Amino acid sequence: MQTIGLVGGMSWESSLVYYRDLNLGVQERLGGLSSPKLVLSTVDFAELTALEDAERWDRIGQLLGEAAQGVERAGADFLLLCTTTFHKVADQVAAAVDIPLLHLADVVAEAVRAAGTTKVGLIGTAVAMSDPFFIDRMAGHGVEVVVPAPAHHDYLNTAIYDELVHGHVIDRTRRRVVEIIDELWDDGAEGILVGCTELELLIRQSDIELPAFPCTTLHVNAALDRALG
Template sequence: MQTIGLIGGMSWESSAAYYKDLNLGVETRLGGYSSAKTVMASVDFAEVTALEEAEDWDGVATILAEAARGVEKAGADFLMLCTTTFHRVAEQVEAAVDTPLLHLADVVAEAAKARRVDTVALVGTTFAMSRTFFTDRIASHGLQVHVPAPEQHEMVNAIIYNELVHGKVLDSSRRKIVELIDQLWDGGAQGVILGCTELELLIEQADVEVPLFPCTTLHVEAALNRALA
């Protein structure tokens, strides 16, 4: 089994989901007392969020690259960024180490193609929806990618940052996101990417008819496939 390097803390709720799901996945696949071999560096979410808001992406890259180097020194065979938004600096992080990075956008794109979906919509943080660093990477796999209208971004962002990152899961917010997903489906999306780990705390496939592509779940599955190959 390979050792999985986790760069987390963005938020800690997201990192906890990654850690739990990786260990449950290994236990399911191997049985007995088996658990995942992992090393994690967890950064201060307040610090990197402040840098994000200041558009200081070199500062974010410096922090995450240092975390990556620590995880690499601890024996990781490959790395994962336990976040969608901060994949904005994924290339800079990968360049700082010799250990390969399992890029989330590549994983999601391959999952969509496996389902024969060629048009997807991304729901995530305002930054992830309003910038193209993530959607362009997905589109490079031959997919069309849409995002909600700009006037809907703040609603999604508020649910993520004011509720989900603090562990608050509200039925009223679930209804809002389900309504948004239905609108995206009506607008031509053949599938919807849950582009923020915390959204998976709120929305499940049973809540909607359109196929969902939950980033954390898919990222974890790809990591397990690699670690256990």
């Protein structure tokens, strides 16, 4: 079994999901008392969000790169960033270490194409929806990504940062997000990328008509495939 390296803390709710689901996945696959070999380094989310607001992405990349180096020194065989938004600096993080980074967009694009889908909607943070870093990476795999109208970006961002990162799952927020997803369906989306770990706390397949691609779940499963393969 390979050792999975995690850079988390963006938010701690996201790190919790990664840790839990990696353990549950190994239990399901191997049974008994089996558990994954993990190395986890978490960052101060408040510091990173302040840097994000100031658009100091180079500094964010430096901090996450240093966290990744610590994970590498602790014995990780490959690396995951437990976040969608901060994959904006994934190339900078990957350059800071000598172990492979399992990029979220590559994993998600593979799952989308395996499902026979080429056009999907994305819900996530305002940065993930408005900045091309994730969308362009998906396009490189032949997957077109559409995002909600700009008028919805602040609402989704607020739902993530003011509610979900604190573990608050609110029914009225779920109903509003489902309405936003329905608009993406009208725009031609054939599936929905649940593109933020915290949004997976809110939106399940049973809530929507379109096929859901829960990005964190797909990332976890790909990590397990690699670690156990």
